[in-house]
Amino acid sequence: MDFEQEIKNLEKANRILQKKLERSEADRVKLEETNSKKEALLKKVIDELQESKLQLEERGKELEKTLFHLQTMQDKMVALGSMVADVAHEINNPVGFIIGNINPAFEYIHDLFDLIDLYQQNYPNPCPEIKAEMAAMDFDYIREDLPKLIYSMKEGTTRISNLSNSLRTFTRSDTEYKVQFDIHEGLDSTLCILQHRLKANQDRPQIQVIKKYEEIPIIKCFPGQLNQVFMNILANAVDALEESNLGLSFAEIEKKNNQIMIATNLATNNCIVIQIKDNGCGIPEDIKSKVFAHSFTTKPVGKGTGLGLAIAQQIILQKHGGTLELNSVVGEGSEFIITLPIE
Numbered sequence: 001m002d003f004e005q006e007i008k009n010l011e012k013a014n015r016i017l018q019k020k021l022e023r024s025e026a027d028r029v030k031l032e033e034t035n036s037k038k039e040a041l042l043k044k045v046i047d048e049l050q051e052s053k054l055q056l057e058e059r060g061k062e063l064e065k066t067l068f069h070l071q072t073m074q075d076k077m078v079a080l081g082s083m084v085a086d087v088a089h090e091i092n093n094p095v096g097f098i099i100g101n102i103n104p105a106f107e108y109i110h111d112l113f114d115l116i117d118l119y120q121q122n123y124p125n126p127c128p129e130i131k132a133e134m135a136a137m138d139f140d141y142i143r144e145d146l147p148k149l150i151y152s153m154k155e156g157t158t159r160i161s162n163l164s165n166s167l168r169t170f171t172r173s174d175t176e177y178k179v180q181f182d183i184h185e186g187l188d189s190t191l192c193i194l195q196h197r198l199k200a201n202q203d204r205p206q207i208q209v210i211k212k213y214e215e216i217p218i219i220k221c222f223p224g225q226l227n228q229v230f231m232n233i234l235a236n237a238v239d240a241l242e243e244s245n246l247g248l249s250f251a252e253i254e255k256k257n258n259q260i261m262i263a264t265n266l267a268t269n270n271c272i273v274i275q276i277k278d279n280g281c282g283i284p285e286d287i288k289s290k291v292f293a294h295s296f297t298t299k300p301v302g303k304g305t306g307l308g309l310a311i312a313q314q315i316i317l318q319k320h321g322g323t324l325e326l327n328s329v330v331g332e333g334s335e336f337i338i339t340l341p342i343e
Contacts, residue, residue, distance in 0.1 A: 008138035054149060059098070088167040093159050102154045178220040183272060183340075184213050185335060186223060188263055190230040197238050198260075204245055204253045207238065212263040216272050219342050225315045226340075229324075232308040233258065233276050233336045240280030240334060270342050271322070277335035283328040 120126075125132075166189035191209060193200070200206040241258045248256070256279075263275040269270040283291065292313045321341055328334035 041218075081204050086247040088164040091164045092161065095164065097155070098157045099161060102150060102157065106147070106150045106154075109150065112145060121189060163192055163195075165189075178222060180218050181223040181226070183216060183226070183264060183274065186227045187211075187230055187264075187274075190227055190234055191262075193231070194234055194238065197235070200312070204250060204258065207241060207258045207260060208319050210261045211257060212261065214263075215267040216264050216266050217342060219272060219340060221320055221340065222315075225319055229312040229315050229338070230276075232312050236308070237276060237278035237280065237334070240278050240282075244281040246281075272340045272342060273333060274338040274340070276338075277333060282330040282332055283326070283334055284330055288328055292324075302319050 198207045198209060211316045237260050241260070245253050245256075245258070260278050261275070261277045263277075265273050267273050292309050316322045316338060323337075323339040324336045325339075326334065327337065
């Protein structure tokens with residue numbers, strides 16, 4: 001009896017052992033499958049990391065090229081600014097000479113006309129030769145037109161002088177340190193330089209510039225760089241207006257009334273706020289988030305590098321500790337808001 005029981009116990013133990021062996025085999029297969037999945041996953045992660053590394057390297061090369069391009073552009077602008085300032089200075093000398101002599105010339109002409117009047121009063125009947133000469137030269141027309149001619153010369157030289165001074169203001173070379181600067185002076189000099197793009201032409205009326213300047217303090221900044229920001233934003237505003245005019249007649253554009261509004265004010269947080277707004281075509285939502293990105297542009301090839309607003313943002317944020325924001329509605333226009341700390 002004990003022998004039979006022992007056999008049964010052995011058989012039972014054998015069955016238990018068999019089940020354990022089967023479970024062990026299943027666990028082994030399962031472990032191999034898990035390890036295989038882990039190896040596949042690890043390989044995938046390694047491949048993705050390798051691909052990401054290559055993408056980062058390519059991106060790094062692109063950033064290096066962009067930075068080099070930016071530095072080259074800034075160097076060129078500094079050199080160009082220095083040259084323009086020198087040319088403006090040279091222009092001022094002869095223009096100043098002309099302006100200084102126009103008023104005396106006008107007075108001399110007035111005196112000569114008075115003398116001729118006096119001759120005509122005392123000698124009302126000149127000889128036929130003098131009468132013939134006066135008729136040939138159309139003396140009455142000269143007398144009426146010559147003062148207008150002198151006045152137009154004065155206006156022209158004044159405009160040249162204003163443009164020259166604006167160029168000198170606009171191209172102020174920045175030193176390593178910030179200097180005192182009148183923001184309104186910088187905005188006005190930029191508008192003067194852009195005057196040729198604002199005036200009327202055969203396709204459209206003049207672009208109206210509305211200035212709402214409030215009293216703001218002079219601030220320490222890099223004037224040349226800020227003027228570069230103003231130029232970029234205002235030039236983009238003109239581009240937006242011209243784009244919105246496409247397909248419209250002169251009368252339709254006149255009714256639409258192209259406008260650029262420039263407002264300045266002193267904010268409660270001890271900052272100066274500059275708003276530049278146009279009533280052009282506006283910027284779609286999917287593009288608004290990209291306008292400050294390097295090399296992004298919606299302009300045709302050859303018309304823009306896509307670096308203008310990127311540089312503008314860099315100048316405002318990094319160089320001046322301010323902010324540059326964009327508000328835009330398609331069909332209504334765009335507004336750039338610049339905030340600059342006073343200190």
